[in-house]
Amino acid sequence: xxxxxxxxxxxxxxxxxxxxxxxRLTGSREHVEDLAQEVFLRLYRxxxxxxxxxxxTTYLYRITLNVAQDEWKxxxxxxxxxxxDDPDAGWEDRLPSAGGDVERILSGKQRLADLERALGELxxxxxxxxxxxxxxxxxxxxxxxxxxxxxxxxRTHLHRGRKKLKERLQEGRSACTTTA
Amino acid sequence: xxxxxISCEALERALHEGRKLTKEELEHVEGCGECMDVxxxxxxxxxxxxxxPENFAARVAAGLPARQPKRAIWRGNRHWGLVSAVAxxxxxxxxxxxxxxxxxxxVGLLFVSVVATxxxxxxxxxxxxxxxx
Numbered sequence: 001x002x003x004x005x006x007x008x009x010x011x012x013x014x015x016x017x018x019x020x021x022x023x024r025l026t027g028s029r030e031h032v033e034d035l036a037q038e039v040f041l042r043l044y045r046x047x048x049x050x051x052x053x054x055x056x057t058t059y060l061y062r063i064t065l066n067v068a069q070d071e072w073k074x075x076x077x078x079x080x081x082x083x084x085d086d087p088d089a090g091w092e093d094r095l096p097s098a099g100g101d102v103e104r105i106l107s108g109k110q111r112l113a114d115l116e117r118a119l120g121e122l123x124x125x126x127x128x129x130x131x132x133x134x135x136x137x138x139x140x141x142x143x144x145x146x147x148x149x150x151x152x153x154x155r156t157h158l159h160r161g162r163k164k165l166k167e168r169l170q171e172g173r174s175a176c177t178t179t180a
Numbered sequence: 181x182x183x184x185x186i187s188c189e190a191l192e193r194a195l196h197e198g199r200k201l202t203k204e205e206l207e208h209v210e211g212c213g214e215c216m217d218v219x220x221x222x223x224x225x226x227x228x229x230x231x232x233p234e235n236f237a238a239r240v241a242a243g244l245p246a247r248q249p250k251r252a253i254w255r256g257n258r259h260w261g262l263v264s265a266v267a268x269x270x271x272x273x274x275x276x277x278x279x280x281x282x283x284x285x286x287v288g289l290l291f292v293s294v295v296a297t298x299x300x301x302x303x304x305x306x307x308x309x310x311x312x313x
Contacts, residue, residue: 004241004244005241007241007244008237008238008240008241009237011236011237011240011241012237015232015236015237016230016232019230019232020227020228020230023228023230024228029230032230033233033236036236037240037243040240041240041243041244044244044245045245111206111219111223112223115220115223115224130224131224134221134224134225135224135225135226135227135228137225162220165220166213166216166217166220169210169216169220170210170211170213170216
């Protein structure tokens with residue numbers, strides 16, 4: 001069918017965005033393929049009643065954020081029921097890594113892992129705004145449209161989110177003293 | 181220049197160039213607000229590597245549910261809406277114009293006609309919705 005071929009092209013065009021955003025927002029690569037599939041299925045169903053008062057991409061961004069949010073909530077629920085006796089649960093990965101050796105902590109990879117963790121500690125809106133602005137390079141206007149938020153609120157979320165990230169990454173280290 | 185002997189400008193250049201930082205430089209980044217800002221921006225701008233299966237789009241498209249032909253459904257409903265409207269209006273007209281008192285004056289005639297039109301309109305409008313449930 002021609003409609004399905006068009007939809008397949010649409011998937012191909014936007015799958016990168018969907019996968020990347022899901023990975024960043026959920027903080028995991030686990031089930032990302034299933035989640036991406038869910039995004040496109042919701043989009044397909046939604047397109048039946050799509051009135052064209054917004055762009056399809058805006059609609060797709062919204063669905064991606066909603067799917068990521070649902071997954072995030074599901075994981076948090078699961079995490080609260082996580083048993084320390086369960087060898088497959090991977091609970092040790094969730095513990096803070098402060099006790100690791102210095103080389104490992106200072107390595108770039110570790111810092112990126114810290115960043116991912118710090119992102120996970122932000123509010124939903126702050127995380128969404130930061131990922132869309134920095135990673136996907138969307139404008140303030142577009143983010144405001146996707147999240148149905150005023151422009152200034154988007155700016156505030158971005159500013160606050162970055163500030164929190166910085167604080168968490170620096171972890172109480174005192175700032176450098178300048179010597180002119 | 182900071183007291184650790186590392187220049188923020190040089191370090192920022194290294195960050196932009198993607199050069200691997202030394203242990204001292206990484207320590208500096210952690211403690212310096214300005215350098216941390218640059219590192220944070222670059223880290224957030226870096227897109228996470230994702231592996232998308234080659235046939236992902238085709239597989240999703242193949243698994244989509246078939247769409248219902250919308251128009252056919254609506255025509256069918258409208259048909260039943262019309263049938264019910266005609267039936268109600270016919271009954272009303274027969275009752276209204278066959279010797280019943282309200283229809284014997286022009287006021288009664290007007291009243292019955294208005295009511296019949298309203299019922300026909302409502303049946304036409306609501307018929308398809310109810311049938312569509």
